[in-house]
Amino acid sequence: QSKTFVVTATKTGFAARAFGETPPAVPPSYIELKNGEKKEDIDIQLVPHNFITGTLLDEDGTPFAGALVEALRALYDNGQRKFVTAADSISDDRGQFRLFGLPPGQYFVTAFDPAYSRVGDQLGQLFYGPTFYPGTPFQDDAVRVTLDPGVPVQGLKFKLQIIRPARITGKLIVTGLQLLAGAVNIGPSRNSRSASFATSEADIKPDGVFQFANILAERYIIRARGEVERQGLSHFGLWTQPVEGVDISGVEIVLSKGALVSGRVTWDGKSNRPPADQSGIRVRAPLSDGSTFGDALTGTIGLDRSFFLRGVMAGRHYIRVEGLPEPWRLKQVLWRGADVTDIPLDLDYGQTYDGIDVILTDTYTTLSGLAAVNAGDLPQGYAVIAFPSNTLNWQPSSRFIKITYLDDHGRFMFRGLPPAEYFVALTRAADESDLASDALLDRLSQNAVTIWLREGDRKSISLQATAPKR
Structure with a gap:
């Protein structure tokens, strides 16, 4: 019989870390041990911790005491962003908070009033969402806080917003036909593109009526798919709407036969x-x-x-x-x-x-390399982004834009990039949600390494991290 373990190392003055963990992309590795089995080389690299301080205010600008403030790290699963808590704190009577024990990297800072953790109405419990720094309920407007080695971030200030989660109810309509089955999907949207946040689906009744509950403040797009005959063409429709604390009912999504x-x-x-x-x-x-x-x-x-x-x-x-x-x-x-x-x-x-x-x-390219980081820095806090020199391919979901993260030794690898000329950049200030940002790619291109990849090429390059400003 075997048991599974996660090994975590902690030391005063250093950020805790689990074996195999590669923030922000890779979770800890599980170690399976059988009776009497011995495993070696369970090495864990620790780096000095850092901290974030700031002040939380209410909507009138008064210090807000007793709020839960968290530093969140973004993880990606199938291209969708999820958050895990890296540190938390309770704001004091002056509204001040201190988030410590953090390794270098990128974080989202959020605030939440615990008084709203157990509330509801006649239709059920309501799950309120947090406010993201610099004071927005919208995830897409949140600003990341970047911690460089030995350089704390101090003096953040933002206002807590308390916005009731909403319900959205509506109906799928197929003119002159009977709906046999369907699916309705809701997800954040901005600037005519799908945001890389988790989406959810609603239950649909036989008559096409659907409801989403506990929808946090955000700009949304609802996409619907319906079947009206077996082995026939699926029908589709969509609806867009910003949601800010008010229930929305009577939504009608008319489905049309797909291509x-x-x-x-x-x-x-x-x-x-x-x-x-x-x-x-x-x-x-x-x-x-x-x-x-x-x-x-x-x-x-x-x-x-x-x-x-x-x-x-x-x-x-x-x-x-x-x-x-x-x-x-x-x-x-x-x-x-x-x-x-x-x-x-x-x-x-x-x-x-x-x-x-x-x-x-079955022929593909391989681009690998080694990145040198500064003394006391954690390689896993860096992302490596490969993107084409041809800006026409700077598009959402482009095959030519890939991101990966350094391992413990500063190594990285891309497999399967299409043949093209590429910029390769090392950065701590970007993640997967930024890959469609022309402004970011243009900025990264200024100090990137340039390399040509042709069909079947196997190439290697070296990168150097820029020393943080102190």
Whole structure:
């Protein structure tokens, strides 16, 4: 019989850390031990801790005492941002707080009034959300706080906002047809793109009525998908609305028949046969804003290598393939003689788009390297971003933009970047939610290393962290 452990090291004056943990991307490693088994080399690198101080005010500018203030670290799961608490504090009678024990890295600072942790109304419990520094309920407007080694951040000041969570109720409508099944998805949205925050789905009654409860203040987009006949085309609709503490009812989402997208898949293998089991591989049509909700969950590859997407929402879509086993990757998408691999297709309701050729390859690039960080710094606090010199490919969900994090020894690796010229930059002030920011990429390009990757290249580079300002 075996048991599983997480090994954590703590020392006064140093930030606690678990074995295998690589903030912000990798959680601690589990160690499994059998009776009498011995494991060695469980090494944990500790760095001196740092702290954040500030003052919390109420909406009138009066110091707010007794609030829970937290430093949150962002983690990403399938491209969606989630938060874990790295440190917390209670504001004192002057509204002041101190968040300590923090390793170098990026943090979101939030405040919450515990008095609202157990409240509700006649319809059930209400889960209030926090206020993000610099004083906004909107996650997308939150400003990260960056801690450099030995350089605390002091004097933050922001106001606590208490906004009631809302309920959104509505109905899916399919004119003249009966709804057999459906799904409704809600997620934050801003500036015509899908935000990289967790989304949720509502339960739908047989008559198409749906409800979302405990919706925090944010700008939202609701996407809906419905089925009206078995093996038929899925229907789609959407609705957008900012939500700020007021229940919204009577939402009507009219569903329209999706587009039909079809084509063939070519396995252009140099040294590998196509996988024998292709049941888990699908051709998909994600929206250009990054959302994957905009197509029917079809697109499986047939014995004749054909695929059919039986329903795609109107809008701009890329053609992508999910579930590919190593070393297979998307090489090219052709339609009507044009290369549309990285050009979104404008699809409309009820239309047919056939003859799409999807070409897969087992040849891929590898870009690895070693980054030197400053003495006393933690390599895992740094992100490495590879992005193309061609700004036309600075798009949400671009194949040409990747992020990874340094390991304990400052090493990093990218696999499968498409052939192109790239900037490679080392930064502590960015995460996955920034990858669609032209301003960030332009700023990083000024001090980035430039490298060409051609098909099948295996290349290595060195990076150097910039010393923090003190």
